[in-house]
Amino acid sequence: MSDASYRDAIFSTPLDRVARFSFDERVVACFPDMIRRSVPGYGQILGMLGLIAARHLRHGARVYDLGCSLGATGLALAGTLSPAAFRYIGVDLSPAMVARARETLTEECPDHAMEVIEGDIRTLEYAPAGMIVLNFTLQFLAPEDRDAVIQRLYQALEPGGVLVLSEKVKAADEQENAWLVERYHDFKRANGYSEMEISQKRTALENVLIPDTLEGHHERLARAGFARIHTWFQFLNFASLIAFKDCR
Ligand SMILES: Nc1ncnc2c1ncn2[C@@H]1O[C@H](C[S@+](CC[C@H]([NH3+])C(=O)[O-])CC(=O)[O-])[C@@H](O)[C@H]1O
């Protein structure tokens, strides 16, 4: 079993051609370290998911975790909620991520109902769900696919259901955006990334991770039909929103 976790050194050596970033075996091996050192507030967002579910999830309802990577959301929920409280369904397109997530969740949460599906969140047939988590995944879809996905998720949610959407965001104001990006790079430096790692990662993510503005997210969620939308977390250019489907 390959449950070792390594320090992220993917962009630590000079590359003559920086390849597009992809979620392959090399990334899986260092993913927990990478996401913790690269996403301001990641641990706090995960910690709140269980508390949000405890308040808003119908007992026993399905929870989808879309772009689940190694199943961190599943682990966080299982750490807070009883086995009868929810059924977890993680979905990821990367076979390497799915294999590792299945191993971890089977081992760490033997009493909870934890399923991981290898699939594309754009085309998946969704069953009715009480909560859907999109943690840093929508940003990797082509911008023209994002409206349709959010509309499908709205349809899949039960009345009273919630969508939690966490994303890297951009500020509409150029100066504000530049300041946020510079401080984000300071954050990465403070977390041990070198200038070369920061700049090569930036190149690898160009045209792969395309951030929307917070206003853009609010507008898209409203267009899909969500009754109430709150930004409940922001740390530099990283934010999390919660959207409520009306009880009818
Ligand atoms: N169309 C798609 N369908 C399914 N999965 C996809 C698709 N496109 C990308 N992915 C998957 O979305 C995940 C994004 S990571 C999410 C972190 C996690 N949520 C976490 O809270 O730890 C964020 C990051 O690494 O920056 C990857 O595992 C991709 O394989």
Ligand SMILES: O=C(O)C(=O)Cc1ccccc1
């Ligand atoms: O490393 C970066 O520069 C990133 O933006 C990485 C990232 C962003 C959002 C979620 C996970 C990783």
